[in-house]
Amino acid sequence: MPDPDPAGDPALRILPCGDTALTVELGETIDPRLNARVLALEARVLAARLPGLVETVPTYRSLTLHIDPLVTDPARVASAVRELARGALSPPARRRLWRVPVVYGGAFGIDLDAVAERHGLTPAKIVEHHASPEYRVVMLGFLPGYAYLSGLDPRLALSRRPSPRPVTPAGTISIGGAQALIASIAAPSGWHLLGRTPVRSFAPGRDPVFLFAPGDAIRFVPTDPARFDALDRAAAAGEPVAERVEADAAEVP
């Protein structure tokens, strides 16, 4: 059962996930600062090289640790994590920024006009609001390479479609509630489809297979439909197509 730690972070709870995992919950909200603390805790956990730790999964607001129950057990890992969670959890000094080309509207983003209508704005304004902020990858999950982003302009927030579409294409750029998403492969979705990117955040035949990591910064760069095919061919040939900038956190424009 969840058990709060009287001496540590009052919001930190350890949630049992059977014998092969445990979830360290730092909160229950969508909040970029909360996510930054999750990623900082993950960095500490990985640096500690805990025996029997198989892999970690950071999400918006929690960190799941997959463990080998033949080597360790959840109680032992939980007490180690409580120790590691003491003190301020500050985000890393270096980070990566990706510039991701997007073709908005038309056949590339079939919901753009409807979203504009719902908000009483022009489609061009929706594009401007969507392409202006710097987003953060708060979680890669659901399917391989699906990048969930924080930082959506609140003026774009829109509850999900009442019924999901059975298939949405690879590279779909969509919004749902207060979240934004870069989809990697075709899948059902109830989100609003604003555009498409030729960038493949997951490509089984490419090195690296995955482009984005939790904590990465993302900027969308509106692109001409005429450019999509050329970029798509380059991406199919293994080019990242997204431009990567690495810098100290303070230096990234």
Next chain:
Amino acid sequence: MSGAHLLVLACGAATGLQDGGRSGYQRQGLSGSGAMDRLALAAANALVGNPPETVAVELALAGARLRAVGGVVRLALAGAPFALSLDGEAVGDHRSFCLREGATLALAPPRRGVFAYLAVAGGIPVPERLGSRALHLRAGLGGVDGRLLRAGDRLPVGAPAGAGADRTIDPLPLDSEAPVRVVPGPQADHFPDAAVAAFLSATYAVSNRADRMGYQLDGPAVAHGERGFNIVSDATVAGSIQVPGSGLPIVLMADRQTTGGYPKIATVISADLRRVAQRRPGEPLRFEAVSVERAVALAREAAAVRAALPVRLRAVISREERLMAANLAGNAVDALAP
């Protein structure tokens, strides 16, 4: 490579290659895949002298036909008891045998269980993808070109560790009626206590919507509490039991989504996950709560059983040898007779 390969003549729609699965990519959204019944995979591999997590052909309910081309191939099947025949002549499951060059192995659907593993001495050296040969169908990764097997596929055969011999092992227990053990949580506190108690006392049935991603259950709906059926997405594990808006639980399996936004009432312990996997649509499923400590102890017991598989192998005695042994015994009895 042995020079031999296996030609797939026919196979069911859900036949694919699986091994012990991959790890390290869940933080990027890729679940581990791997055999739905790891004990059966280990048993099939033990029978042909392979390491326990060597890649094998995973069969699910539907049969298959394969032919050895370019050499002799040693094979064994473990898990759900598919009926095997070699060029029309029956051979048993849970034993290893040689498929001569040009000979055809037919596997007919089992009467119980779902998954079985056809292990090949020397393994099936398709390329590793992200550290494993396991097929993750949704991701298009692993197996043969990231897809399920189909007629015409040629499976490479690796060099076996030794000459090999026909071995047999007691069939693995499949369809015990005992409850599947779960650890409550991670979001059991999302549900009223009465709903958790009702979930633990109910009898569910595996629905038709059951695959390598998850087993949707039919039965009494689990009531959500005041906090509803949405959570801010967090991670899943193999065995997570999530309860979507319908209230009908879904047990997440090897190819599951790595994160999800439904509360998870409980988690099937790793030792019992194969028992869920082997349940067919319509078959009953009940749950029983255990502590994390008990789940860890049971995981260690299951690992000990798996590690002991090679010791439990026995030589296969041919019919002639059996007859001769019976005759010798008969003679001995005769000799003792007055």
